[in-house]
Amino acid sequence: MLIRRERSGDIEAIRDVTAAAFRGAEHSAPPVEPGGDPGEATLISWLRDDPAWIPEFSLIAVDGDEIIGHVVATRAHVGSFPALGIGPVSVRPEQQGNGVGSALMHAVLGAADARGETIVGLLGEPRFYSRFGFVPASTTAATSPDPAWGDYFQIRTLSDYEHQAGTFRYAGPFDRF
Numbered sequence: 001m002l003i004r005r006e007r008s009g010d011i012e013a014i015r016d017v018t019a020a021a022f023r024g025a026e027h028s029a030p031p032v033e034p035g036g037d038p039g040e041a042t043l044i045s046w047l048r049d050d051p052a053w054i055p056e057f058s059l060i061a062v063d064g065d066e067i068i069g070h071v072v073a074t075r076a077h078v079g080s081f082p083a084l085g086i087g088p089v090s091v092r093p094e095q096q097g098n099g100v101g102s103a104l105m106h107a108v109l110g111a112a113d114a115r116g117e118t119i120v121g122l123l124g125e126p127r128f129y130s131r132f133g134f135v136p137a138s139t140t141a142a143t144s145p146d147p148a149w150g151d152y153f154q155i156r157t158l159s160d161y162e163h164q165a166g167t168f169r170y171a172g173p174f175d176r177f
Contacts, residue, residue: 001068001100003107006058011048013067014060014090015041021090029177039177040088047074052171056115057084059107061091061100068095071104073112078119078142079166084112085174086122105132113158120158121168126151133157141165 006014015037022028022038029039036042047053052075061069069091076085086108091100109132112120119142122129126136134154137144144153145168153168 001103002062003059003103004062005056006060006070010060010067014044014058014070017067017070017092018044018088018090020092021096022088040090043088043173043177044070044072046173046176047072047171050074050171050173052076052173054084056111057108059104059111061104063095068092069100069104071101071108073108073120074171076121076171077166077169078121078164081119081164081166082117083142083164083168084117084120085168085170086120087124089122089124101128102131105129109133109156109158113160116160118158118161119164120156121154121170123149123153126154129154137168143167145169 019037019041022040029043031037032039032042054074057073059071060067071089073084073086076083089101089104134156136151137153137155140155141163142155
């Protein structure tokens with residue numbers, strides 16, 4: 001398996017991986033069109049067209065010639081401070097449990113840290129994301145965009161972190177759901 005940046009020819013395969021990963025998932029975003037792909041697949045397209053898109057943080061996992069996973073991080077904010085919002089994180093269903101998601105997470109967090117980012121947030125399963133240093137936002141100075149998310153909204157600080165307080169705000173396209 002190889003982790004690399006997304007290329008223009010990868011877009012349709014990324015959509016397919018994301019749709020497969022979230023199809024039937026308990027907490028998936030609703031399809032934008034009735035009977036269409038899960039909302040996460042469309043969200044990535046919306047993010048690509050948004051000023052919050054950072055190409056360096058759209059990474060894919062490749063096995064041979066097949067794209068088997070994808071992660072994206074886009075510009076977000078904690079109060080007035082810049083942050084990153086991670087997600088969606090997608091792995092083909094038949095590849096889940098094989099370390100693909102973990103490899104993608106390590107890669108995107110390493111890239112963010114190397115670029116001087118300071119704080120990242122995500123919505124996801126605490127038991128999974130705690131292994132990457134994420135903690136519930138309720139234990140930090142960053143507050144969740146939606147208090148109903150509870151411990152599922154998590155924060156991780158990076159090397160250049162300085163105290164940043166305020167409400168976490170994802171890139172605008174997240175608000176379309």
